[in-house]
Amino acid sequence: MLLSQTCIYGLRASALLASKSRADYTTIRELSDELDISFHFLTKVLQKLTKSELLESYKGPNGGVKLARTASDIKFMDVVLSIDGDSLLHECALGLPGCGILEPCPMHDQWSGLKQNIVTMMKDITLKDLANNYNSTHLTFDSFNKGNQV
């Protein structure tokens, strides 16, 4: 897995938030219900995004969370960096230690090209993109998760 489970939750919640109006706060309970993620766990995940100032939170009645910027202004990568940190950028996802510049392994050129493409994609795609074709079934039910081809 390229991204932690925690990060995935953050991405799914962010995408869902991006499909909602920024005029109102959405409660984490509503998000956790729609996404079928544990409320308490999602709360902790979103706290990271709030601290990173990708989300804004508000306590009390009519409180909740909302995007801190417009959906088109928040990149997929912003969420990844906030939750998983920058290891994706700096470490070889193949996991082979001793990195590329000094002593490249035979896969390095190919791999680093592919990896750069992934990073570019994550830096290109915004929450608006994710929200555009948003399909609640897709982002919601884990039951679809088994045995599907990618």
Add this chain to the structure above:
Amino acid sequence: MLLSQTCIYGLRASALLASKSRADYTTIRELSDELDISFHFLTKVLQKLTKSELLESYKGPNGGVKLARTASDIKFMDVVLSIDGDSLLHECALGLPGCGILEPCPMHDQWSGLKQNIVTMMKDITLKDLANNYNSTHLTFDSFNKGNQV
């Protein structure tokens, strides 16, 4: 991380084995020393490769492990499949549940292309490729692992 730590160990040991003669068995102790991996842990990892018939093992004096086939005949992907299974092939490494064919998310086309490239690379590269430019420093010391760019 795309591959488990266990899988990385298997790959590093396999690459090292590929740089050695198939006429002799190499002891796991020798591999674990050269790669700076716990002997007992590496033993368990290599047992998987032996069960998958990528390696052959032999007990007793002058025993050890060796490649079951020529290095050019064993793919990077063979090792990955043996140790991590086929989740890399079937699951979205982005982790978003509910997969691509029925309800593709907006990233699907891009992502599935990139992912296919990774899979193709892993199916293309053989242990011989890894062994060719083999550099023991690179595959050995974790101290190089921090802060290098990929």
Add this chain to the structure above:
DNA sequence: GTATATTAAGACAAAATAGTCTTATATATT
């Protein structure tokens, strides 16, 4: 100000992954 709704924080528990250690088994040498 009291009750209610909400996020924040942190202690705690469970599960998955990684790593260690001991014993069993097979082989070779003498």
Add this chain to the structure above:
DNA sequence: AATATATAAGACTATTTTGTCTTAATATAC
């Protein structure tokens, strides 16, 4: 046969990741 050398197997521990629960803090409404 006895000893030494090796992998195989499995119990055990440690660490990380994931998930749960309780309490604190903050805001609203009445």
